Amino acid sequence: MLIEMIPEVGLFALIIALLMAVIQGTVPLVGAATRHPLWMAYARPMASGQFAFVLLAYACLTASYMLDDFSVATVANNSNSMLPWYYKFSAVWGNHEGSMLLWSLILAGWTFAVGHASRALPHDILARVLGVMGLVSSGFLAFVLLTSNPFARLLPDVPADGSDLNPLLQDVGLIIHPPMLYMGYVGFSVVFAFAIAALLSGRLDAAWTRWVRPWTNIAWAFLTLGIALGSWWAYYELGWGGWWFWDPVENASLLPWLAGTALIHSLAVTEKRGAFKSWTLLLAISTFSLSLLGTFLVRSGVLTSVHAFANDPSRGVFILMLLGLTVGASLLLFALRAPRVGQRVGFTGLSRDTLLLVNNLLLVIMTVSVLLGTIYPLLLDALGLGKISVGAPYFNSLFVPLTVLLCLFMGLGPVSQWKRTPARALWRHCWPSAVLAVVIAALVPLIYRGAWNPRVSLGLAAALWILLPMLKGLVVRIRQGTSWRAGLRRLSLAYWGMLVAHLGVAVTIIGVSVVANYSIERNVRMAEGDTATLAGYTFTLTELGKRRGANFVADTARLEVRHQGQSQGFVMTPEKRLYLATGMPMTDVALRPGLWRDLYVAMGEELEDGSWALRLQYKPLVRWLWLGALLMAVGGLLAVVDRRYRRRRRSAHHGAEETPA
Structure with missing residues (x-):
């Protein structure tokens, strides 16, 4: 009897979680606005309670799958008694209802983590951050309960067996790819909440930036791994050997990754120089908004794909309303409050500040280009203006030259100085690397295939231009110590993280250039x-x-x-x-x-x-594509585990300190 009641227990737990999320999203925000300590104190226990009840609901749905309870509609439609247990476990999120419950669980988990890892934050800031995350959780939990109930029953007509999981999803890729991708998607809700809290409080200082950067790096690293795993899964599972097809669902994950990459670099400038504050806030809002847009594309039914499970128009309307409300309200708040947190900080035409700004602009242009190529055909179809197909030729013609330009400034950024960089010193440092990169890039295709390939040479030159000046800069830094060992000890994990992440970009570019031209x-x-x-x-x-x-x-x-x-x-x-x-x-x-x-x-x-x-x-x-992504993710995580960085984060509320960018 108790086993038969498992779905009802899960549904009841979801309802309680929604109520707690609503309290979390209202009472602490009002308390922060009225400076009421008791109301602000509701934030952390409500976040913990919400996580506990969503976890209970998810455990109940998992139990229904493992016990072959085919009276539950999602189990009957997406599982089978012959399905191996590990595929039953992953089948929980191999459908629309279960995947949205997983999304809500991960969002509740991030909220719980913020509540318990941010005790040093001022109470009003923490109340606002958790309050905003509570509002986001309320929207998603309401969506699950009202349009995508994972515990809906098929009583009294219970099938003898289930319809089975889509064979494309019966793979280890389903076990690790969606959770990793969702960890990245949902992780940017933390950055979004911090941005809204800064706008509401009117405070965006170095301490705020130091608290945001680790969460941004972690979310970006998860998203990087999730995208790489999806590429690897498509490569070996679909049978045609492709690793990227510019599919709208693939683009849905690439969009927040591009914006998140720009955000990481903008945060570095904001922390080190106090510049780009408004830009940082706008990028934080945009990155999470693009994550929500990806949810709409995949879960609304506007796309037909193995990734896209929903086909109920009411679900698409609900997500679209949630997206419009979140983006509209946050951008309105930004327009009204951004001048209060902005700050003018000077720098000359040639400096690390300028180079990072140019890189950010290029990343935003790339994001907009992918967004237009993904959304425009859908808009035309929705308005009844005809069907068009935007494929690889459009994206490659825009993405390749923009990536080359991005690499050009990436090579200069790590070896330049903040505020002002003498042009002559930068030239002396970089010209040997430029010559060596061009020579090697021209010779490798001749040696490898006996014929010059301009596309391969361009990719190799771009990758080497990232690596060689950076390696020379590393040697210069090490030599500044009394010995090589002392010089190495002086380098922080944050600096090593930057080196490893840029190395990952270079490795991926080499892999793409070679496999695209020599397969x-x-x-x-x-x-x-x-x-x-x-x-x-x-x-x-x-x-x-x-x-x-x-x-x-x-x-x-x-x-x-x-x-x-x-x-x-x-x-x-x-x-x-x-x-x-x-x-x-x-x-x-x-x-x-x-x-x-x-x-x-x-x-x-x-x-x-x-x-x-x-x-x-x-x-x-071809393996270099995923090796490069792994290096990028490792680089993003190194800054988080840097001891000096974490020590300074703990004392962030005592005043501004300088941390390595």
Whole structure:
């Protein structure tokens, strides 16, 4: 009997969580406005209670999946008794209702973390921050309860078994990609709440900036990893070897990442120089607004994608209203209150301040370009003005030159000085790196392929221009110590974080340049005993067979692969699966990964004579895309764990101190 009541317990917990979120979003804000300490004190316990009850609701939904309770509609529509337990666990968020509950849980978790990690903040600031996050939570919990109830029942017509999880989602990618992406999306709500609190209080000082920067870095690192995991998942799961397709759903995650990258650099200037305050606030509002826009695109039903679960117009209208209210109210507040927190700080035409400003402008232009290319076709369709398709040619024609310009200023930024940089000193530092970058970038394609490729050379030159001046600057800093060891000890983790993150950008650019221009693909027809060659590798199909999985049957192929000049080879075993509950076919590719290249084999369709269509691909440096993203995320997190930085954050409310930018 208790087991049968689990969904009702979860629904009741969600209702209590909504009530607590409403109290959290109103009473502390009124208390901060009226300077009422008791009302402000409601913020932290309400945040803790809201998190506890949302967690209870999520645990109840998870239990319904694990216990195969097909009386719950989401379980019946997205699970099956034959589904392995780990896919049942991830199926909780493999649908619209469950994914929005996960979103609400992560938002409540961020709120709980802020409440307990920000005890040193002034009470009025903390009350405003948690109050704003409570309002955001109220909107999402109301959305879940009113339009996307994950505990809706199918009584009395309970199916004997479930419809199964979409085979595309039966992968480890579903287990780790959405939670990581949501951690980034929702994490920017913290930065948004701090920005609104600064506007309400009229205070934006160095202490405020030091509290915001760690939360920004953590959210940005999670979003970076989430995007990289999504790219990796698409690469090996969809069977065509692509890692980015400029799909609207992919763009929905890229938009807040671009704005968040600009925000990180703007915060550095605000903390170090007290400049860009209004710009920082606007970027904080814009980054979270773009996260909400991504939610609207994916959850409203305006897109048809494996990522987009909702198809109920009422859900789209609700999210659109939530988006409009949040963005409209915050921008109105910004327009009214931003002059109170702004501050004029001077700097000359050539300085780190200027270079970071230019980089921020380029990032904003890139964001707007992606936003227009994503939204414009949807607007035309919604207004009945026709259907158009905006694809890779549009995005690449804008993104590639803007990225090259961004790299140009990225190479100069870390080696320039705040406020004023002598042009002659900057030239002396950078010209050897510029010459070396151009020479190496021109020679590598000639050595690697025997022919010059301007696109590859441009990408290599841009990446090397980021790296070489930065490495030279590192050597100069180390030499300033009494010894190499002393010089290394003088460098903070925040500085190392900047180096590692910029290294990650360079590594990703190299990977993109090489794999986009040097990939090789062959579509072949093979039967047992047939051989095909690709990029110096020989593929021999030695066996065709069948295999039974937990909830699918599969046609399998066994290929022996050997590189020219090597006596030993290896085996690759791609599959073509048919899922029993849905009758949906799926390709399970065979990958031979490596730091310098991937070999990729995907099975197509069986042909009339018993042979199979196979796709063979050679992907040089494709792993560098995700290695670079990992380095970026690590760089973003290094500043958070810097001991000096954390020590100064703890004492931020005692006065402004200077921290490394």
